Amino acid sequence: MMTRPLVAVTLALGLTLSGCSAFRVTSSEDAGSKPANVGIGDGQSPSPTGTGPTIPDGMSETTVDLGGQCPVEVSLALGADWADGSGYDGYRLYEAESGAIITVNCIDDDESSPQELVDKARERMFSTSGSSMTSESTGSLSGGEYWVFHGALAPDDMRAVDKEDSVMFGAVAGISVDGRLFKVSVDMLAQADDTEARGQFRQMLPTVRFGDQVLKAPDLR
16 A cells, blocks of 8 residues: 555646646645644434534534635535545645545636536546546536536546545535635545445535535435
């Protein structure tokens, strides 16, 4: 298995080239974001958070710290076994012992519209030979458009975990704020045989929120 720093570097390159999510190259001196607040579930039954999503048992709703440059609040349910690996303005990495990872990104984008941004992400996401999308849903939110999906990645896909058959669950949105277009994304990746991570991703994806809007997840069976 790769060491965690190498996994992050490899995934950064793969996501950048795919046009899905984007990592930003930075030095350690530039990394100024505070640790994300990862909550620990109290073991009680799942319950809705106001008008938000139902939080799965053993998880708690976590607001991701993306620094001061991202105007869009991103949150999702996380369990205590997901460690806050690293981060800086516009990027946060969470890791599991199995090697599964979750990345959250928020960057300025130069596409002409939120719809064009989402369309390009859909076009590129599973374009590697042998990769395929299983299900998807799209929708509108305040200031933009979003796409929620899950699928399979071939070993040759640069985002595949340790160059093995992998699964990917995620959400991408193009959101305009004060005349600027932002790409906001959550990517969940694990090896195909990591059934525990895959089961958690199925629970986590429906809890993803961009701003105050819960995204409609596709059929994740």
